[in-house]
Amino acid sequence: MDLSSPALLTASLSIGYVPLTDAAVLVVAEDLGFFARHGLRVALSPAASWAGLRDRVAYGALDAAHMLYPMPIAAALGLVGPAMPLTVAAGLGRNGNTIVLSTALAQEMGDAPMPLAALRFAEVARGRNLRLAVVHPVSSHNYLLRHWLESGVLDPDRDVTMSVLPPPAMPAALASGAIDGFCVGEPWGSAAVLAGAGRAVVASGDIWPDHPEKVFVFRASAAAAEPQAAIAATAAIIAAARWLDEPANHPQAAAILARHAFPSLDLAAITPGLGGWVPEPDGGTRRLSHPLSFREALPPHMAHAAFWLSCMRRGGHLPAQIDQAQALAPWNNDLFLRAASALGEPLHAPTPLPTESAA
Template identity: 35%
Template sequence: MTKALVPVRAGFLPLVDAALLIIARERDFARDEGIDLHLIRETSWANIRDRISVGHFDVAHMLAPLPIAANLGLSPLDVPFIAPMALGLGGNAVTVSNGLWKALAAEGAPSDGNPARAGESLRAVIAARRNRGGSPLVFAVVQTFSGHHYELRYWLAACGIDPARDLTITVVPPPLMVDALKAGRIDGYCVGEPWNTAAVHDGSGRILTTKSSIWRSSPEKVLGLTSEWAEANPASLSGLLRALHRASLWCEDKANAADLTALLARPGYLNQPEPVILAAITNMISLGDNGPSHVADFLTFASKAATFPWQSHALWFYSQMVRWGQVRHSKEGAEAARLSYRPDLYRQALAELGVAMPGASAKIEGALVERTHLPAARGQLVLGPDGFFDGVIFDPDRLEDYIAASKIHTALHKI
């Protein structure tokens, strides 16, 4: 007698980095693990957070900082979250309106995505607007507790732009970014694909720089779920992690790029033209005035331990929450952030597959300037490069020093 499949409900947003969940269902990787994976599309990250908190979803495609924020008491509902797996690295970009791009280009903005030169031109435009009494530029991010928000602020601050003083940052759901830009409600945004290429495709914006240029091989989305569901469903969780691992390998295989694009383009998933989706999958991004060009490590599905939930990633996000006034630093808070990511569950689930995995659960971020072969449990891993564009290194063992070194920051609860 065939064993009944276990239903698992997963929320997601229409983004290319939802690919692992979509492929786990469409290619039967979840079914092979005894899971009937139901995918429910949402429009905002607040809805994802709230619906998983009240039990509408079992798991979700989730912003990497959201479980940390929940465990620090920064979410509306007091529900502990965990992240036992990452859903890839990179995938975001900063897009600006055509009008702003013209002003930036006049100040020397590059068409190669160089974040330092892009920031220099933006600083000049901001100063010119201020001198003539113009209103501050408005940039959008997808959620307050998001990689987009922190990488945007990090980039701005490293370029001498104070995010709290020199411009306005607001929140717009990813699928509405292009419309907000076209309507003139915002001047730019940081979002995941396909919503940067979509603006280029319809002529409403230009891509200024990318997440991978700001912080190479950096975290973006995780599989998020409540601690309660994980404890009640250990077998289903392990099976889902194995299915997502297999999906990550399938997604990264260049031979599957056309099929992956066609699946993601379906109306029930991203509902976008295939060329708009293919850009991120092939790392061929249109920057500035240029046509598509290869952007190294723009989006990584599997290699470089892309699905491993590094606790150093969690602690870097925590450092930014402190830096930008969302939470007061404490040893207890840092520990809550670290424990939000669960590499132990990842290792436990994937052990039977013989997957090469990091032996450590944290690493120094930004230290690898080139691809580096490292010993790992069950084999060898290739990590890096993983540098920040300004050359700063994040050592999770020196968290307090890192926080104290931030020259531009925001007072507590002023964000």
């Protein structure tokens, strides 16, 4: 169903994203004309870091953006800067991150099977204060990496040094020896492996299978001012997710991403993440049990947001008292439900939550 109307034909939106494979939904929607088909003119704008992207939304430079699942919670509570009401329109992907260790460190693991057991990593890491990087403090990368370390009886706050780096900076930091490992979204893990800097030893889907990863969000004021445009943009996202989950479309999707999001990367670094593979240092590839996927991630589930809120609490990222209703207010689902109804998109069931020990 086409949601365009004479009024929408002049609607324009500025949408930001961090260059990652799970931003493909946005990039494909623009390149293949899904936004235009729904009556929208869209200006896509890459951001080097999650913090920079958040600031551009906060100051009104962007109407909407690709965000880490826990970020709207932090924004709603004003954990960094003033409180910023957001509206979550759709999920943008599930799985898609890898833990990559430096080549030297990976070699110390010997012939340990992949995905690497946390206890095996702990045998090598304990007492060395290894330096591990994540993309943002309030991210699935941080919380899942911390859980993996804890499952190996390592204390993430004492046994390793955790730092924050923008995703595109990770491969160079690993190659230079500034860090010993990282958790990042594709294609930056594959890029590091292909550059000879490291080995992908664990995928985030190995820690929480099919975990929700990113969301498409609007500034609440922008969605309220142009509700039909916000619904139309969400419909375009749904159409792009459907297209991306067809394996036959992955080569074209990789080429689109290479042109728009990753002009400095070879297709060899971009393609594996779309197909559910990671490259190995010996030139081979390894199939992931829980690869990046798009369509079943579309419905934004409050249960998932509540789980990430519990991770934020355990990670010490929340004050003692919070208004949980305020924290979860971005997940009202109105935009998604209206767009999904127009397109006949089913409401995919939420991924089961991890056990309490992962919270």
